[in-house]
Amino acid sequence: xxxxxxxxxxxxxxxxxxxxxxxxxxxxxxxxxxxxxxxxxxxxxxxxxxxxxxxxxxxxxxxxxxxxxxxxxxxxxxxxxxxxxxxxxxxxxxxxxxxxxxxxxxxxxxxxxxxxxxxxxxxxxxxxxxxxxxxxxxxxxxxxxxxxxxxxxxxxxxxxxxxxxxxxxxxxxxxxxxxxxxxxxxxxxxxxxxxxxxxxxxxxxxxxxxxxxxxxxxxxxxxx
Amino acid sequence: xxxxxxxxxxxxxxxxxxxxxxxxxxxxxxxxxxxxxxxxxxxxxxxxxxxxxxxxxxxxxxxxxxxxxxxxxxxxxxxxxxxxxxxxxxxxxxxxxxxxxxxxxxxxxxxxxxxxxxxxxxxxxxxxxxxxxxxxxxxxxxxxxxxxxxxxxxxxxxxxxxxxxxxxxxxxxxxxxxxxxxxxxxxxxxxxxxxxxxxxxxxxxxxxxxxxxxxxxxxxxxxx
Numbered sequence: 001x002x003x004x005x006x007x008x009x010x011x012x013x014x015x016x017x018x019x020x021x022x023x024x025x026x027x028x029x030x031x032x033x034x035x036x037x038x039x040x041x042x043x044x045x046x047x048x049x050x051x052x053x054x055x056x057x058x059x060x061x062x063x064x065x066x067x068x069x070x071x072x073x074x075x076x077x078x079x080x081x082x083x084x085x086x087x088x089x090x091x092x093x094x095x096x097x098x099x100x101x102x103x104x105x106x107x108x109x110x111x112x113x114x115x116x117x118x119x120x121x122x123x124x125x126x127x128x129x130x131x132x133x134x135x136x137x138x139x140x141x142x143x144x145x146x147x148x149x150x151x152x153x154x155x156x157x158x159x160x161x162x163x164x165x166x167x168x169x170x171x172x173x174x175x176x177x178x179x180x181x182x183x184x185x186x187x188x189x190x191x192x193x194x195x196x197x198x199x200x201x202x203x204x205x206x207x208x209x210x211x212x213x214x215x216x217x218x219x220x221x222x223x224x
Numbered sequence: 225x226x227x228x229x230x231x232x233x234x235x236x237x238x239x240x241x242x243x244x245x246x247x248x249x250x251x252x253x254x255x256x257x258x259x260x261x262x263x264x265x266x267x268x269x270x271x272x273x274x275x276x277x278x279x280x281x282x283x284x285x286x287x288x289x290x291x292x293x294x295x296x297x298x299x300x301x302x303x304x305x306x307x308x309x310x311x312x313x314x315x316x317x318x319x320x321x322x323x324x325x326x327x328x329x330x331x332x333x334x335x336x337x338x339x340x341x342x343x344x345x346x347x348x349x350x351x352x353x354x355x356x357x358x359x360x361x362x363x364x365x366x367x368x369x370x371x372x373x374x375x376x377x378x379x380x381x382x383x384x385x386x387x388x389x390x391x392x393x394x395x396x397x398x399x400x401x402x403x404x405x406x407x408x409x410x411x412x413x414x415x416x417x418x419x420x421x422x423x424x425x426x427x428x429x430x431x432x433x434x435x436x437x438x439x440x441x442x443x444x445x446x447x448x
Binding site for chain 1: 254272298
């Protein structure tokens, strides 16, 4: 078994003007601050929220005195992950513990990473999925805590049902030290039912609640 | 030989208010846009330039119609790197081809990555090193092009001598498809003279000139 870095696949949504965001988040903008024509150099001014695009939630997002994104050891951002297919459910489904157990229970290991493909990511850019997206039910979050996983990723804007009054699924995961990757791209479907090496590196925001990341899948195994 | 992911070392400077920037770049700011106390959630509003902190220069930075940061394949951001010690020179030194050849010529491979420790990073936060930093001489850039490396990294704000009228070293590297990693942290000195697996993943800015990255060193070899 070996990691095929040369075949790595990008699981990250592009950061660009007009991109989908969680309703109420800071509006992202990416504009030239200097150009080759005018200034002899191309530079960009970035404005965005810490949870824009494909990103990682640190415990501080919802937990008082919770771990900040720069306090998570870089080694935690690299690890084998199982990719679970839950796209047979309609968009808007709440993923439960029995969904996860039925689909991948045998593959979910202590200290491992679980990535969930709900199919919501197929509609990235469709405004309706800014509110109507699949999510992780509290029951699903409790299941992952019982399995002692390290991280959970999903191809939707949030692990929480939109409009839910209390952030139960976030708190269940983050309160138990499980970090969360949100807005994975639909490229995760290339690995349904497979094990990959996930590398999801957030930018190093000092003392903050989360950060945009670059997430990639490294296939495991022999060449095709 | 194996990659010791569990011992990965962060080579990234922290993104925070008041951090060093290249003179004239957008002033970075990282401020709460919502807090647990007031809003029930911690969120951060990020403002910064595309070349803030540890970051990658794409060819578009200086080359007309050059490759943009999101066009570089993710597999290019992972690869074995040799770490070259040039800290015997005073800060402000221009690294030449013979410097690189003498220190690591045998180790520099086609398609490989070269990281240069100049010692400038020991003074991260000292305002004098925002202008007085070591850099890559045009001669050094030509040497790297002749070696057909994939990428070059350095522990200074720029590969170019500060105040240089034309961006010769940038253009030599970027014009030959060699991407650049700037502002690596002083943690690179842990690997002087060694070969590591470098993973340097930039955020995915669509159609832009460069981007902040998270850069880590994965040791190669047996356990200690």
